[in-house]
Amino acid sequence: MHRPPTAEAEVAAELAALRPALGPRYAAELPGARAAVLTRLWRALAHEPLPWITGRTPGRDGLALRLADGRLLEGPPPDPFATDAHVTAVRLAGTVYDDPARLTAALGVPRGTGFAAELGHSVASMALSRAAQEPSSGEPDPSGWPRHDWEWEQRVVDGHPYHPNCRSRPGFSVAEQFAYGPEHRPVVRLGMVPVPEAECLVSGAWPDELRDGGRLLVPVHPWQADHVLKRACDRGPAARPLMSLRTLALPDGPHVKTALSARLTSSVRDLSVASVTGAATLSAFGEALAARTDGLLHVTRTLGAATAGSPDLAALLREAPDAYAGPGERVVPVAALPLTGLPRSAAWSAAFARLALTVGLRLLETGVALEAHGQNLLVVLGPSGAPLRLVYRDLADIRVSPARLARHGVPLPELPDRILTDDPTALRRKLFGSLVGGALAGTAGSRPALAEALATAVRHLPRTPDLTALREEPLPVKALTLMRLSTGGGGDRWAEVPNPLAG
Structure with a gap:
């Protein structure tokens, strides 16, 4: 029986036609990409409340999972905070699998066929992303760091540190990944759609440079123009894509969040009409909250938002995080911190954890839980690399x-x-899952390192019921694979992992 080509083979074929010289490097990166995605998948299988896993017990390799159909899935001891690709293979009913897509297909779980295809895309896209990188010296010297926050974002090659769909980009050809993927460092020419102002909803102040008489010029991502709007657009400014892919840095500083109706990691994200109309109010609320942190936190302001009455045609202009850097300082997304070399120091990690928890817990006590994951949260580093302040x-x-x-x-x-x-x-x-289970864990890279940083940091924090819960209860993290496989609508679903502060 004929089997359709895998995502790995499809990418290889496109690459052979587009950039044949990159083919050998892509092939060499595939085993590491499979292990990276398999490690993320094994974390989910080991910890998430997936309904078709009926038991978890010690196994000959470290952990054994009993499936609802009676089969046994075995793999190494899981570290829910590890970011290295330490899972190279698992055994399902005695058969060894090193490919997360083939493993998921063999599990035969509800909605697993589509998820397996996405995992194949994740592997292929990650291998492509890694193959296209120039060799790095790994230089931790702040004098050699990028000057712009968007340059840091483009250094994050592997995507989400814990989501199996970390690099899944179904619907994007290899050419489109090169053209729009931030890790490929492209310059993206935005489109502009003129819309009569009377037909738009606007929040905040829409800038004069994005007006044409009585019309608003709404920035559009070129992928959206080609695949969703299916129309030609006027040429707009050249911009640099950020980690979220649909948000780009404009040459004069602001970031523009565009509508991009593609499935990236868990869901298809858009810019809803409600999110546009409420943008100015939410931005002012964020500024008021930041004022209560004694200068430890800045929240980037929303400068303006507009929609033509559709989540497929909308845009939001936001202040660039660089605006909060002083002389000699750098603003670095937390997801890029492992690339600086600084978090390898236990003292640095403890100082960063203390800063982040001080801000997060103070706002939580006040009444606001930030979703402070590695993409939303940035840190202002001093000339020596010391963590000084946060930007959200x-x-x-x-x-x-x-x-x-x-x-x-x-x-x-x-x-x-x-x-x-x-x-x-x-x-x-919301706070612990994103900040501790996401940003701090991804920076630390392992349970022992995270435990050490947290243990040092919490000694200096005010005793509140929230801090007690952080110290004593299991740590909540998003059940990312469960969310992807569920059919009960959107919304967060949760898993509990062992508290790194326990024991």
């Missing part, structure tokens, strides 16, 4: 407690109902 961007997925705000005398603006909750579990999940 994209308030769309925070959680806000009206009751906590009222206790602290903070007025509650008109915010979307979906982000309001007084449930302490929901608030703590």
Whole structure:
């Protein structure tokens, strides 16, 4: 029976036609990419509440998972915070698998066929991303660091440190990955769609340079123009893509968040009409919160947002994080911190953890849980590389407690109902899952390193019920694979991993 070509083979064929000299390097990177994605998948299988895993016990390799159909899946001891590709193979019913896509297909779980295809794309895209990189000296000397935050973002090659779909880009050809993927360092020419102002909803101040008489010029990502809007656009400015792919840095500083209706990692993301109309209010709320942190946190302002009444044609202009760097300072996304060489120092990691937890827990006590993962959270580094302050961007997925705000005398603006909750579990999940289980864990790279940094940091923090929960309860993390395989609608789903502060 004829088998369709794998994502790896499809990419190889496109690469042979487009950049044949890169083919051998791509092939050489495939085994490492499989291990990197398999490591992320094994983390999910070991810890997430997947309904078709009925038991977890010690096994001959470290861990054994009992499936609902009676088969046994065996692999190494899981470290939920490891970022190295330490899982090179697992055994399912005695058969060895080193390919996460083939393993998922063999599991035969509900909705697994589509997920397996995405994992294949993740492997192939990661191998392509790695193959296209120039050799790096790994120089930790701050004098040789990039000057712009977008340059740091383009150094993040492997994507999300814990999501198996870390590099999945279905719907993007190899040529489009080279043209739009930030790790390939392209310059992207945005499109502009003129829309009569009367047909637009605007939040904040839409800049004069994006107006043409009585029309607003709405920036459009070229992939969106080709595949979704299916129309030609006027030529706009050249921009640099950031980690989120759909957000780009404009030459004069601001970042523009475009509509890009493609599935990246877990879901298809858009710019909803509600998120555009509420952007200015949420931005002002973020500024007021930052003012309560004694200068330890800055929140990038939303300069303007516009939509032509559709999530497929909308854009948001946001202040660049670089605006908060002083002389000799650098603003680095947390996801890029491992590339600086600094987090290898236990003292540096503890100082960063203390800074991040001080800000996060203070805001949580006030009534706001940040989604402070490695993409939303940035750190201002001093000339010596010391962590000085934090910068946060994209308030769309925070959680806000009206009751906590009222206790602290903070007025509650008109915010979307979906982000309001007084449930302490929901608030703590949002902050702890993103900041501790995401940003700090990804920076530390292992459970021992994370435990050491946290243990040093929490000694200096005010004792609150939230800190007690962080110290004593299992650590919540997003169940990313469960979310991808579920059919019960959107929204976060959660797993619990062993608390690195325990024991």
